[in-house]
Amino acid sequence: MRDCAAGRNGRRDGLAPPRWTSHPQGRKRPITGGRPQSERAAQDHARILAAAARLFRLHGFAGAGMADLVREAGLRPGDFYQHFSSKDELKVLAVASAAEHALAHWQAIIAQHPAQPLAGWLDAYLSLEHRDDPGSGCPLAALAGDAAHERAAVKGAMGAVARLLFAQLAALGPAADERLQRRRAAATLAGMVGALMLSRAIPDDEFSAEVLHAVRESLTDPGSGRGVPP
Numbered sequence: 001m002r003d004c005a006a007g008r009n010g011r012r013d014g015l016a017p018p019r020w021t022s023h024p025q026g027r028k029r030p031i032t033g034g035r036p037q038s039e040r041a042a043q044d045h046a047r048i049l050a051a052a053a054r055l056f057r058l059h060g061f062a063g064a065g066m067a068d069l070v071r072e073a074g075l076r077p078g079d080f081y082q083h084f085s086s087k088d089e090l091k092v093l094a095v096a097s098a099a100e101h102a103l104a105h106w107q108a109i110i111a112q113h114p115a116q117p118l119a120g121w122l123d124a125y126l127s128l129e130h131r132d133d134p135g136s137g138c139p140l141a142a143l144a145g146d147a148a149h150e151r152a153a154v155k156g157a158m159g160a161v162a163r164l165l166f167a168q169l170a171a172l173g174p175a176a177d178e179r180l181q182r183r184r185a186a187a188t189l190a191g192m193v194g195a196l197m198l199s200r201a202i203p204d205d206e207f208s209a210e211v212l213h214a215v216r217e218s219l220t221d222p223g224s225g226r227g228v229p230p
Contacts, residue, residue: 045083047073052094057142058135061091061150091150092157098139099161103168110172118172118188119220125192126216128209131199140165141196165189191219 051072055064066087070077084090106121113120124130125138134142140161147158169188173181195215202208 041082044073044075044079048075048080048083048090049094049097052090053098053139054135056091056094057098057137057139061143061146061154088151088153091154095139095143095154095157095161099157099164102138103164106165106168110168116220118169121172122192122216122220126195126212126219128212131196131208131212134200138165138193138196141193141200144193144197162189165193188219191215 048069051069052064055068055072058064059068066080067077069090070080084093106125109124110117110121130137140158144158147155150158166185166189170181170185173184175181192215195211199208199212202211
């Protein structure tokens with residue numbers, strides 16, 4: 001996949017962002033007297049969740065305040081608590097929603113590369129397009145640092161994302177050796193997420209791109225001697 005040298009903060013054509021519209025099961029619902037939510041209320045809920053999924057990944061959990069979230073959703077400040085009991089609840093749901101759609105996005109990319117699914121995924125994940133569009137990208141790379149300082153529920157949500165990606169990577173490994181399969185999946189997950197996080201923290205575009213390229217190349221072919229050791 002070609003590297004693109006455009007600006008660091010623009011939306012990229014090479015990585016079409018998923019739409020953040022579905023909701024995880026088991027969320028708390030506002031009290032509505034036993035009747036289903038109105039269509040307007042459901043739309044407002046979805047807008048807040050979508051705004052949170054994007055702003056949390058752009059600015060971190062602490063960097064996106066309640067006022068920012070409702071403003072992004074086009075609602076009033078008082079509307080928030082009609083849908084969510086707390087910001088922590090919203091963090092958990094936003095991470096789960098972002099992860100669900102991100103995983104579907106990666107699975108679609110894998111399906112487009114049946115001969116080399118891991119290489120196709122790594123090309124997209126460790127691309128400049130993904131680096132420069134954190135608001136629509138992987139929630140692990142965008143929020144893992146923040147999650148280390150969050151409460152157990154948020155850490156649990158991030159752990160679930162890590163396990164989802166780990167399972168997808170393991171499914172691409174050698175089925176005959178489960179131990180090697182898991183070892184390579186864990187190392188690949190750490191390499192791709194860590195490289196993306198580091199690339200975003202480096203202000204030098206050329207060096208940042210070099211990091212992504214080097215890690216992508218080393219992870220693409222573990223059997224070549226340049227990748228994950230057996």
